Amino acid sequence: MAICGTRFRLFPQASFAAAEVAPETVQIATPARQVGPGPADHRAYTVYPIGKRQPYGISMDLKDNTLSLPPWHGPIYLPALPDAEGHFDYLPPGTKQFEMAHLFGTVRFVIDVWESYFRRPIRWQFGRDFPRLELSILPSLQNAYAGYGFIEVGGHGEGESFVPYSLNFDVIAHEVGHAIIYSELGVPDPEAATGEYFGFHESAADLVSLISSLHFNSVVDDLLLTTRGNLYTLNQVSRMAELSPDEQIRLSSNDRRLSEFSRGWKKEHDLSQPLTGAFFDILVDIFHEELLARELITPSLEEMSDKLLATPHYTSFMQRLFDDAFARDPDGFKMALLRARDILGTYLATTWDLIEKDDLNYVDVAEVFLEVDRQLNGGRFLRLIRGNFDLRDIGWVEVGPQLQPFGSDSHAGSVRTLVPRKS
Known part of the structure; x- marks a missing residue:
């Protein structure tokens, strides 16, 4: 039994x-x-x-x-x-x-x-x-x-x-x-840890929540029914709240770039957003690759989605195409999204298993993540992974200094609570 x-x-x-x-x-x-x-x-x-x-x-x-x-x-x-x-x-x-x-x-x-x-x-x-x-x-x-x-x-x-x-x-x-x-x-020495370590921490915590929430059927079903699989629509800031009731999905879908912090940063959660956004976009692109592999969308649809993404024509034009494709096989779209979820979850866990806390920066995260793709999948997603990190300026700019002390609500400010008890 x-x-x-x-x-x-x-x-x-x-x-x-x-x-x-x-x-x-x-x-x-x-x-x-x-x-x-x-x-x-x-x-x-x-x-x-x-x-x-x-x-x-x-x-x-x-x-x-x-x-x-x-x-x-x-x-x-x-x-x-x-x-x-x-x-x-x-x-x-x-x-x-x-x-x-x-x-x-x-x-x-x-x-x-x-x-x-x-x-x-x-x-x-x-x-x-x-x-x-x-x-x-x-x-x-x-x-x-x-x-x-x-x-x-x-x-x-x-x-x-x-x-x-x-x-x-x-x-x-x-x-x-x-x-x-x-x-x-x-836990790193709080005096020596980089700002990007603390930003990475917040990003990872958001991604744990995001991936975990996608293990509820209702969240996955609601997400697909409201977007018809056009998850890039979540990046249209004016429509984020009405398209997705799930807070972590809205927060993970953002358009922040690391260059915004070249002169410095104040809050580690703000600093985390370019990294979280890159991983969300990687999730969407892997989802598209899974849809292509299942012949649920055409290569021309996927290519057009990438080209029109930053233009004002994206929503009105692309949504009709996704509506039609989703209507033909909603279950196939769901299986593709679940597969993309599990690929990203496995890649993240493997990355966190390999990366070092000392002198951590977003370039390290990106390079380890790319190596994980090579090890686990023969570099299948290398191009799209690198492209999404590039779009967030990760690897192209350096983060400036911390501009204000950690607040009372900061995990980084309370890192002293994470040390072993003295014997």
Whole structure:
């Protein structure tokens, strides 16, 4: 008899929770009855503290800048409990127990996705000090953080307008992305790390969220139904919000270039955008290559799409062609997109496995990514990969200096929370 994973219900898009759209049922790899109260399993456990005043990390309110790390030893709200069969998909939204299950289920869902791309378990950076990752809900925290042994989520807004990040797949997946990169690359000396290291970190976290969101059927179906496979339309800034309800897809589709930062940079997430945009465009181009291989679009359509992309005629002319092609085989378009998703996910995981954190810059990322294409696919996508990095000025300009200190909401500014506990 096959052993099934454990079921959870997740909101793949934050707007679903706000609109009271029913969450989707997913299954994580941990077998049923092996996820206990919390939820908790061998990789992570969830707590909803009572009376916790400060988030984990370095509290700047204390004179000695005390470093606060898990585990939480104080009182907690009643944990989420599995049903008689070991699942958590029975919990009703609107309860703290559903929030806890949603946070845990999202983290484990994302870990499952990326361990499939790494083709091995992800070994946590904090493994020598903590056997499991603590997932903590702290509503007073107007942010979300991945730190040494924890992911802690708060929310935004106040009172009746408060929106918990425990129900936001994008936010949680983004933090798992940071945890993955810290674990795979390690933590550099914060005084010596390049600005591009921090930009790379934010880009990688966004890409972890993007690729993970494309493992929901509803997200893929909505994306294709609204674009008819013409994903370049997402780069038309005036139409981004109306075309895609998924936040990470909108953010990943951008037109930023590295030359914008030649005189310097202020926020690492802004600096990340040229790199994230290059990878999004690579995803779209691989999707086109898969459509061509399946004879779902013609070479002339793909060539015309590239030529007209930067012109005002693109949307009106190309959309009709994609509408017709998509209508002939929607399932084929979906399979091509899923294949492109998995190619990019595998390439990214392999790149992160190989790249070095010291003196990291976007040229290094591009060159390693190109080498991964050579190793895994005989250089099949070399031309389009190099072309997209060139279009973002990656390899053609140098990034200027940091122009302002890291803010309180910056992952880079809190890098001191990612060091091992002193013995």
